[in-house]
Amino acid sequence: MISMIIFIITFFGDLIVRIVLNPGAWSPDLLLLSVLYITLNRPLGEAYLYAFLAGLCWDSVFFEIPGTHSLLFILAAMITAKLRLVIWAQFSISRLVIGVLAVVFVRFGEVIFWLSYLEYEIPLILPYKYILYGSIVTGICFMIYPMLFLPIQSILQKNTQPMIFLGR
Amino acid sequence: MLFRWKKRSPLRRKKTSWLTPQLLGVLFVILSLALMLVFAPEKEEYPTDFLSRAMNNPIAAIQSIRNMTHTFIRNMADNFHAKAELQTLRIEMEKIQNENVELHYKLRQLENFREALNLPRTESYRTVPAIVCRRDNRMTNSFVIDRGTEAGLSINQAVMCTTGMVGRTYRLRPHAAWVQLLTDPGCTIPVYVKDTPYEGILRGREDRQGLVLTDQYLKEMGDETRTPEPGQAVFTSGVDKVFQRDLLAGYITSGANEEGLSVIPAVDFDAVKAVYVILNTVVQEEMLSLLIEED
Numbered sequence: 001m002i003s004m005i006i007f008i009i010t011f012f013g014d015l016i017v018r019i020v021l022n023p024g025a026w027s028p029d030l031l032l033l034s035v036l037y038i039t040l041n042r043p044l045g046e047a048y049l050y051a052f053l054a055g056l057c058w059d060s061v062f063f064e065i066p067g068t069h070s071l072l073f074i075l076a077a078m079i080t081a082k083l084r085l086v087i088w089a090q091f092s093i094s095r096l097v098i099g100v101l102a103v104v105f106v107r108f109g110e111v112i113f114w115l116s117y118l119e120y121e122i123p124l125i126l127p128y129k130y131i132l133y134g135s136i137v138t139g140i141c142f143m144i145y146p147m148l149f150l151p152i153q154s155i156l157q158k159n160t161q162p163m164i165f166l167g168r
Numbered sequence: 169m170l171f172r173w174k175k176r177s178p179l180r181r182k183k184t185s186w187l188t189p190q191l192l193g194v195l196f197v198i199l200s201l202a203l204m205l206v207f208a209p210e211k212e213e214y215p216t217d218f219l220s221r222a223m224n225n226p227i228a229a230i231q232s233i234r235n236m237t238h239t240f241i242r243n244m245a246d247n248f249h250a251k252a253e254l255q256t257l258r259i260e261m262e263k264i265q266n267e268n269v270e271l272h273y274k275l276r277q278l279e280n281f282r283e284a285l286n287l288p289r290t291e292s293y294r295t296v297p298a299i300v301c302r303r304d305n306r307m308t309n310s311f312v313i314d315r316g317t318e319a320g321l322s323i324n325q326a327v328m329c330t331t332g333m334v335g336r337t338y339r340l341r342p343h344a345a346w347v348q349l350l351t352d353p354g355c356t357i358p359v360y361v362k363d364t365p366y367e368g369i370l371r372g373r374e375d376r377q378g379l380v381l382t383d384q385y386l387k388e389m390g391d392e393t394r395t396p397e398p399g400q401a402v403f404t405s406g407v408d409k410v411f412q413r414d415l416l417a418g419y420i421t422s423g424a425n426e427e428g429l430s431v432i433p434a435v436d437f438d439a440v441k442a443v444y445v446i447l448n449t450v451v452q453e454e455m456l457s458l459l460i461e462e463d
Contacts, residue, residue, distance in 0.1 A: 048193040048196050056203075065204055074200060
């Protein structure tokens with residue numbers, strides 16, 4: 001339920017930011033932020049499912065090839081799941097690092113996919129600006145993002161049964 | 169009993185689910201790839217069967233990364249090759265420049281030889297053709313020619329070219345001679361102005377930029393009213409018994425002033441490439457005639 005609320009808020013928030021405000025390369029990836037947030041705070045299975053569905057919705061709305069953002073979001077969630085073993089996300093600077101890395105990965109993947117489908121029009125002129133500016137903005141947004149719960153410390157739960165869809 | 173060992177029953181195992189989060193993530197990744205492959209844009213050259221498309225689309229992304237890497241490495245290699253090529257081109261350019269200098273030197277030599285071949289051949293007195301090797305203007309305005317005492321040259325012999333008198337020999341070596349030009353202030357020659365009764369001494373100006381006719385005096389020719397005018401030719405008079413008479417020295421450019429008459433040389437000294445030296449002086453001829461008479 002929490003994931004659904006977060007998804008609806010961030011999805012439409014991201015749409016409003018991108019369509020109404022239209023900041024171009026400076027647009028933050030709020031949906032990706034929500035994926036990272038759920039990966040840090042919720043069980044992994046829930047996070048992967050959420051990432052898949054969020055990417056699919058994203059591809060449907062922006063007429064991308066279905067599965068592109070799903071794949072990227074799931075991989076970003078996997079990276080974050082590995083990162084949370086070594087970086088404690090309750091610190092702002094840690095969230096900045098995680099956010100920047102995830103956005104760089106996702107946007108670089110977007111550029112690679114756009115370039116690989118040569119029949120599509122590439123929706124940007126300077127890919128490095130798209131990657132750099134977006135990673136900075138999203139990293140800062142994730143840094144000031146309020147963490148309502150203490151993130152899951154998977155180091156402590158290494159020998160325990162991994163959770164899929166269970167609550168905390 | 170405070171502590172009792174409790175054996176765990178082998179039948180009582182911990183329940184584990186086969187659906188782990190990692191497996192779920194991998195399944196979603198596979199699902200995403202399948203979606204991408206199904207909805208990927210059709211290309212004519214792509215095969216239509218599913219397996220080939222599954223191979224082609226991920227390869228397209230990998231190919232773009234490989235192309236970027238290949239381009240980067242190729243640019244780096246081109247950079248190194250360009251440096252080596254630049255070094256080679258510099259060496260070749262240096263060689264070509266040296267060849268150019270040598271060819272210019274040979275061309276100059278050939279021009280000198282050609283001009284020497286065009287020198288006039290007079291039968292009235294013996295001459296020796298010579299080529300101007302270099303100019304030596306340190307102490308005097310002078311040339312260095314490639315003939316010396318081995319060719320029969322001696323001091324104070326008239327040096328001529330096709331257009332007029334150049335100067336006189338004043339310093340000798342076996343295979344070289346220094347020619348003092350008319351424009352040198354130390355070079356004094358007795359001359360006369362053609363079609364006038366004026367005679368005098370022609371010497372170089374102090375600024376070495378021309379000639380001046382000094383110590384003029386009127387020769388008794390009967391018509392004293394004929395004064396030198398600009399454009400009239402100046403010839404050697406042969407009074408000094410050294411130079412022959414009627415060798416063209418220059419032309420008068422202006423009227424008389426305090427210094428004398430200004431004369432421009434008949435020869436452009438910067439363009440002279442070949443000269444000829446008149447071997448027999450007037451004194452030698454007279455001495456020779458006297459010796460013949462005594463015999």
